Amino acid sequence: MRRNNPAGRLPEPPNPIADDGDETHFCRTCAFSGACIAEGYGKPELLELHCLVEHVGPFHAGEHVFRTGDPFRSIFAVRAGTVKTSMVDAEGHEQVLGFYLPGEVIGLNAIYPDHFPCDAVALDTAYFCRFSFPAMSALATRMPAVQQRLFSLISKELGMATLLAGDHNADARMAAFLTDLARRYEERGFSGTRFHLSMSRGDIANYLRLAAETVSRVLSRFRQQELIELEGRELVLRDPERLQQLGRNLLPR
Amino acid sequence: MRRNNPAGRLPEPPNPIADDGDETHFCRTCAFSGACIAEGYGKPELLELHCLVEHVGPFHAGEHVFRTGDPFRSIFAVRAGTVKTSMVDAEGHEQVLGFYLPGEVIGLNAIYPDHFPCDAVALDTAYFCRFSFPAMSALATRMPAVQQRLFSLISKELGMATLLAGDHNADARMAAFLTDLARRYEERGFSGTRFHLSMSRGDIANYLRLAAETVSRVLSRFRQQELIELEGRELVLRDPERLQQLGRNLLPR
DNA sequence: CGGCAAAGATGACTTGCGTCAAGCGCGGTT
DNA sequence: AACCGCGCTTGACGCAAGTCATCTTTGCCG
Numbered sequence: 001m002r003r004n005n006p007a008g009r010l011p012e013p014p015n016p017i018a019d020d021g022d023e024t025h026f027c028r029t030c031a032f033s034g035a036c037i038a039e040g041y042g043k044p045e046l047l048e049l050h051c052l053v054e055h056v057g058p059f060h061a062g063e064h065v066f067r068t069g070d071p072f073r074s075i076f077a078v079r080a081g082t083v084k085t086s087m088v089d090a091e092g093h094e095q096v097l098g099f100y101l102p103g104e105v106i107g108l109n110a111i112y113p114d115h116f117p118c119d120a121v122a123l124d125t126a127y128f129c130r131f132s133f134p135a136m137s138a139l140a141t142r143m144p145a146v147q148q149r150l151f152s153l154i155s156k157e158l159g160m161a162t163l164l165a166g167d168h169n170a171d172a173r174m175a176a177f178l179t180d181l182a183r184r185y186e187e188r189g190f191s192g193t194r195f196h197l198s199m200s201r202g203d204i205a206n207y208l209r210l211a212a213e214t215v216s217r218v219l220s221r222f223r224q225q226e227l228i229e230l231e232g233r234e235l236v237l238r239d240p241e242r243l244q245q246l247g248r249n250l251l252p253r
Numbered sequence: 254m255r256r257n258n259p260a261g262r263l264p265e266p267p268n269p270i271a272d273d274g275d276e277t278h279f280c281r282t283c284a285f286s287g288a289c290i291a292e293g294y295g296k297p298e299l300l301e302l303h304c305l306v307e308h309v310g311p312f313h314a315g316e317h318v319f320r321t322g323d324p325f326r327s328i329f330a331v332r333a334g335t336v337k338t339s340m341v342d343a344e345g346h347e348q349v350l351g352f353y354l355p356g357e358v359i360g361l362n363a364i365y366p367d368h369f370p371c372d373a374v375a376l377d378t379a380y381f382c383r384f385s386f387p388a389m390s391a392l393a394t395r396m397p398a399v400q401q402r403l404f405s406l407i408s409k410e411l412g413m414a415t416l417l418a419g420d421h422n423a424d425a426r427m428a429a430f431l432t433d434l435a436r437r438y439e440e441r442g443f444s445g446t447r448f449h450l451s452m453s454r455g456d457i458a459n460y461l462r463l464a465a466e467t468v469s470r471v472l473s474r475f476r477q478q479e480l481i482e483l484e485g486r487e488l489v490l491r492d493p494e495r496l497q498q499l500g501r502n503l504l505p506r
Numbered sequence: 507c508g509g510c511a512a513a514g515a516t517g518a519c520t521t522g523c524g525t526c527a528a529g530c531g532c533g534g535t536t
Numbered sequence: 537a538a539c540c541g542c543g544c545t546t547g548a549c550g551c552a553a554g555t556c557a558t559c560t561t562t563g564c565c566g
Contacts, residue, residue, distance in 0.1 A: 089419070089501075090506075109411050109415070111408035112406075112411075113408075117412060117506075137397065137400060138397075141395070141397055142394070144394055147400065151365075151390070151403065152364060155361060155364035159362055159366065161418060162340075162362065165414055165462070166342070200543070201543075202543080202544095209420040210523075210524085211525075213524075213545080214522090215544095216544060216546080217523095220545075232532095248342075248343040249342040249344060253343075253370075422552070422553085453512095454513075454514060463553075464555075466515080466554080466555080467552090467554075470516075472515095485513095
């Protein structure tokens with residue numbers, strides 16, 4: 001097992017796949033694994049879910065997983081690597097919507113418009129499970145736990161988007177961002193106190209609706225306040241509690 | 254029929270109920286009506302959906318429909334009136350999440366946390382259809398169109414939240430807000446160029462993440478640029494195209 | 507009617523963060 | 537090695553919007 005090595009300098013993939021699953025088991029970190037296990041579905045049902053999964057990748061840093069306007073047919077669960085999603089507005093400005101780690105799902109915001117409203121770009125070498133959405137919906141009608149999981153995933157994403165929309169100063173945004181990333185890494189079995197930032201300062205800034213320079217300044221300040229250690233993109237949280245406190249207004253309760 | 258009279262001075266309800274539905278028909282503006290009609294469900298299925306609906310209200314201005322922390326059991330479709338949803342953050346600051354007009358659905362953001370993450374308050378006299386969510390989910394497993402409609406509603410809400418999260422100046426936010434309201438009124442059969450603002454300047458400001466004074470100033474400027482007419486809360490859009498143009502970066506495409 | 511409270515408008519000032527500009531360090535290329 | 541480009545940092549400055557303060561309007565209730 002290769003835990004606690006998210007910043008590992010392996011040539012490829014940089015974020016190792018936690019595990020691979022097989023005919024009757026999910027990847028351990030999979031967003032859907034809980035849906036079945038919780039309700040005690042057996043092999044036949046698992047098999048059905050596996051049937052509609054397709055492993056895709058690798059995508060290398062900078063490559064698109066999907067693009068704005070692509071017809072919506074599938075959602076993607078990240079198996080390894082990191083993805084950023086972003087829209088460009090009417091004036092051509094990029095707007096980063098989110099970063100997705102192994103075990104997380106992208107594409108849910110495409111359901112309503114029925115085409116992808118954003119681009120998804122790999123930030124490092126990334127692998128995915130692709131789920132046909134019509135097939136998944138059909139399965140959901142027979143497996144309430146799958147339906148519930150889908151509702152839950154979309155609703156969760158809605159909660160996240162809402163929090164970011166509040167008006168908060170640069171320090172609070174940054175602290176919340178780091179705390180949230182840490183929590184998500186930890187949930188997936190990685191270290192929640194030291195990890196690698198796969199995204200540039202510019203992407204962080206864009207995501208937090210700040211200028212890149214502001215991100216730089218805030219990080220410098222955090223460093224001299226000994227809240228964090230940071231060398232390039234290698235991050236250590238020195239005082240997670242105080243960070244969480246700083247960002248508490250943006251964090252889910 | 255009582256269209257184009259949203260600002261009518263009827264004593265109660267101020268926004269008249271568009272229609273009432275019966276055993277086998279939905280209210281004309283209902284968010285779910287399309288789900289069945291589109292797929293040609295007949296009376297038995299409609300009856301099932303009607304069975305899990307309960308009409309509630311009136312709620313008077315300032316009364317809570319639900320509160321933060323209430324266990325999540327139902328979603329609500331607005332039949333008449335206007336509702337605002339809001340959270341209070343760790344420091345006790347209110348954060349307005351949205352305003353909901355007749356035909357729209359509130360409570361979807363409660364699915365994931367399984368309790369309401371926000372308060373819902375009537376802004377004027379309001380009536381609702383309450384749908385038991387477990388019953389609705391169960392029905393959705395037998396009626397794919399209902400499931401699809403639920404996915405779609407949540408996903409749509411996600412899209413809205415995302416747009417508001419961008420960084421835009423006060424004019425763009427205000428213009429987008431007015432344009433969006435107009436579109437939604439129009440979709441429901443009301444006038445899209447003259448309507449009543451059920452919410453205070455303070456609520457608008459909070460929703461747009463601006464100061465109340467800024468809202469006041471922007472509205473004054475819009476008035477003297479002849480984009481709008483505004484007396485108290487009675488609004489006329491004089492130049493909807495230019496408003497839309499001003500807010501285009503926040504508006505769905 | 508008159509008095510009070512809340513909502514809204516407007517002006518003066520303050521400030522957080524964006525913009526601009528300069529400089530550093532590092533990896534890649536020739 | 538020398539050069540370049542890019543990501544990142546840091547400082548100086550300006551502006552959009554927040555804060556504070558004052559005033560007007562409106563609605564409400566005795």
